[in-house]
Amino acid sequence: MLTIRNLHKIYGKYHALSGLDMNVADGALYGFVGPNGAGKTTTIKIMTGLLGAEEGSVEIDGTDALGEPDALKGQIGYVPDFFGVYDNLTVGEYMSFFASCYRIDGLVARKRYTALLEQVGLEDKLDFYVDGLSRGMKQRLCLARALIHDPAILILDEPTSGLDPRTRFEFKEILEELKCAGKTIIISSHVLSELSEMCTDIGIIDQGRMVLEGNIGDILSRVNASNPLVISVYSNMEQAMAVLRRHPCVQTISMREKDICVRFAGDSADEAMLLQQLIDAGVLVNGFVREKGSLESVFMQLTDHEEERVVTSYEAESGLYS
Numbered sequence: 469m470l471t472i473r474n475l476h477k478i479y480g481k482y483h484a485l486s487g488l489d490m491n492v493a494d495g496a497l498y499g500f501v502g503p504n505g506a507g508k509t510t511t512i513k514i515m516t517g518l519l520g521a522e523e524g525s526v527e528i529d530g531t532d533a534l535g536e537p538d539a540l541k542g543q544i545g546y547v548p549d550f551f552g553v554y555d556n557l558t559v560g561e562y563m564s565f566f567a568s569c570y571r572i573d574g575l576v577a578r579k580r581y582t583a584l585l586e587q588v589g590l591e592d593k594l595d596f597y598v599d600g601l602s603r604g605m606k607q608r609l610c611l612a613r614a615l616i617h618d619p620a621i622l623i624l625d626e627p628t629s630g631l632d633p634r635t636r637f638e639f640k641e642i643l644e645e646l647k648c649a650g651k652t653i654i655i656s657s658h659v660l661s662e663l664s665e666m667c668t669d670i671g672i673i674d675q676g677r678m679v680l681e682g683n684i685g686d687i688l689s690r691v692n693a694s695n696p697l698v699i700s701v702y703s704n705m706e707q708a709m710a711v712l713r714r715h716p717c718v719q720t721i722s723m724r725e726k727d728i729c730v731r732f733a734g735d736s737a738d739e740a741m742l743l744q745q746l747i748d749a750g751v752l753v754n755g756f757v758r759e760k761g762s763l764e765s766v767f768m769q770l771t772d773h774e775e776e777r778v779v780t781s782y783e784a785e786s787g788l789y790s
């Protein structure tokens with residue numbers, strides 16, 4: 469479990485992080501998102517021991533990681549957004565060099581990097597020069613390099629930016645395999661649709677604070693539950709309106725073209741019973757659906773600064789969408 473509490477980072481007079489909290493469970497694939505300048509890279513640099521913080525703590529399994537940077541580096545593998553590769557090395561030499569940085573040498577090193585190169589699909593590139601690799605291959609090589617010391621946590625800063633859709637898809641598959649193998653993975657990205665497909669959890673950072681964090685499924689079902697029910701009625705509209713006006717969960721009724729749009733405070737069992745009541749009242753219903761929310765809509769709502777709203781956990785924010 470990686471836990472960040474009350475993290476503050478000040479550059480000159482600028483507060484890049486203002487009391488950030490973050491909770492990443494073991495085995496999670498955690499999407500770390502936020503608008504430009506929100507503080508993602510700063511947080512990642514502190515997590516990886518590359519930058520100090522003015523205040524706050526980073527704990528890995530209860531151990532103070534900021535106080536023990538060497539232990540921290542042993543537990544974390546980091547793929548930066550800008551990856552420098554040494555062009556005059558072959559892939560094998562490159563991996564061997566990074567293995568030696570972790571004091572992994574000889575046959576053990578060779579065995580380990582051969583397995584990693586196989587995992588990222590570069591097993592046939594061992595004797596190729598690094599500068600001859602495509603951008604996608606270089607990215608996979610950096611991933612293999614970050615795993616050389618078998619870290620429990622892998623952190624990737626904008627890993628798929630600049631990759632074409634196929635390469636991006638292949639990279640995503642490798643991350644999913646790593647997750648299945650038990651790694652905890654934190655990915656910072658702007659591509660929200662991609663994160664919602666592959667991540668188990670999400671943290672949205674804005675102006676140096678966590679504004680929403682939790683399991684993606686839970687967040688989306690909460691968003692969906694606060695979205696309207698859209699009901700299409702083929703005939704007997706008056707009976708439909710009478711049933712809806714009487715229903716205790718119905719908060720507002722409006723028309724969207726020919727459909728009825730209902731703010732409905734009930735759960736899925738209440739929805740099913742409402743549908744049954746409409747049918748029993750002789751209403752012919754040809755559409756009955758809870759409008760779907762998306763991570764994009766959550767992100768836009770939370771990072772809209774017209775109205776300042778800051779919360780530290782999803783639970784604390786339960787009234788936001790009602």
Ligand SMILES: Nc1ncnc2c1ncn2[C@@H]1O[C@H](COP(=O)(O)OP(=O)(O)OP(=O)(O)O)[C@@H](O)[C@H]1O
Pocket residue numbers: 479480482484502503504505506507508509510511
């Ligand atoms: N070395 C620095 N000196 C001064 N200000 C900095 C420094 N590094 C970052 N900042 C500022 O701190 C804020 C947070 O930057 P950071 O790079 O962490 O954001 P980010 O969320 O990663 O942004 P992006 O998505 O654009 O990469 C920004 O306003 C940035 O300009």
